[in-house]
Amino acid sequence: MIQTLIGLNFQLTSQQEVALKKIAEFLTSSKRMFGLFGYAGTGKSTIVNLVAEQLVSAGKRVVFTAPTNKAVGVLRRMAAEKKVQGVDLMTIHQLLGLAPVKQGQQRILKQVSSSLLYMYDIIFLDECSMVTEELWNIIEERINNALLLGSNRQLIVMGDPAQLPPVNEEINERKSQSFNVPDKTILTEVVRQGTGSPLLEFVTACRIAVKSKKVFEPFSKFNPDKKNGAFLVKEQTLLKYALKKFSTKFNRDPDCFRLLCYTNERVAYWNQKIRAKIYGKDAPKFVIGERLISKAPVIAPDGKTIILATSTEVEVVEFVEDRYSGYKAWNVKVKTEAGELRQIYILHEDDVRKFKRDNNRLLRNAKRNPSLWKAWYEHCDTFADMRNCWAITVHNSQGSTFIEVGIDSKDIRRKVATKLLYLARINPDRKAEYLKEYRDSVRACNQLFYVGASRARNRVFINT
DSSP states (O other): OHHHHHTOSSOOOHHHHHHHHHHHHHHTSSOOEEEEEEOTTSSHHHHHHHHHHHHHHTTOOEEEEESSHHHHHHHHHHHHHTTOOSEEEEEHHHHHTEEEEEETTEEEEEEOSOOOGGGOSEEEEOOGGGOOHHHHHHHHHHHHOTTSTTTTOEEEEEEOTTSOOOGGGGGGTOOOGGGGOSSEEEEOOOOTTOTTOHHHHHHHHHHHHTTSSSOOOOOOEEOTTSSSEEEEEOHHHHHHHHHHHHHHTTTTOTTSEEEEESSHHHHHHHHHHHHHHHHOTTOOSOOTTOEEEESSOEEOTTSSOEEEOTTOEEEEEEEEEEEETTEEEEEEEEEETTSOEEEEEEEOGGGHHHHHHHHHHHHHHHHHOGGGHHHHHHHHTSSOOEEEOSEEEHHHHTTOOEEEEEEOHHHHGGGSOTHHHHHHHHOGGGHHHHHHHHHHHHHHHHHHHHHHHTTEEEEEEEEO
């Protein structure tokens, strides 16, 4: 296996050759986990495809996984472009038979279907920066469980150490524990699209800024034909260009363009403006063919089955006014990117006040009697929370790839807690603490720029 991999007739950098050799050595060892880490454009995908192709040829059962369906879709496209065959693709949750289930006052991962882990020899897990501590603990336990049938399986985790931490752990700014695997290799030399890619130069500058103490300053840099690069534009220019893309290409190719923001507030602002321009200010609640994204998991009445996972994009097929769980509702039939039809219920705007009133009552009851928390959580999960997705948060975009993106830099800069500098000046005793928090906010801001820019394949537009 080692000789086959490192003897391939393929132009690799010295870093990639070292990484390939380490992976080959890992695959012939008794070790269970290996990390292939690297920044955008360093060639992780090239190596993964080379290895997967050789493994399949050697008769190994291989599966590509990622934490989200969107990230799995990127893996599927990547495999198709490289003509890699014989590899299965699914989310890591599907592989392990897991789903988030409410327990008490929180949602935890539980076994809801049979694990498919026994079917594979080699598991690739991409976008590991999105793996939470809870999920990683389960993955480690399953991979290291010697009692499982075919227990000689191995896991290769892939990810970018400069990406954002798992969204529900962002408060503590904790990097995913998956980066802590003892056997690993890290790629730092940028090679994607060659050294003549202005976009990649911009993305690399964003990434370098992640370790800087200064807020990243976007800049324009592009090819003479303007087909590749980064462009600083006025907000109205960005909106005009976005409308052109969304009006002419979005329905056929949803990955043609996206607007990326830091806050949900700004996402709502952009989506409201775009919807009014495309469908008209007096458009109905839903439009056939309209694309929506789930803000949270859509749960079936049994409280366990996930109808739609968080950040799942769907297309509206049918909708009708109805009643559901005692409220006026919209009965909406949607189609997933995999072509599967799902029926969901969305709270009707006429009953929003009633729902909130009931929700507040249940919350008050739960605070007085802890045994009633379940009733409140179940009430919160009654209806699907669906939004438009012309604009999405940078966190929601992680794991996705778009041909072009627009970045709301004004919104991203709101991540920088400048007030901490003032607090540091007037509170000498806590100066070090406040300055550290400020630097952390700068790093988080620069990470948002990096993740947003690295979603684009060709061009990125940044509002000024």
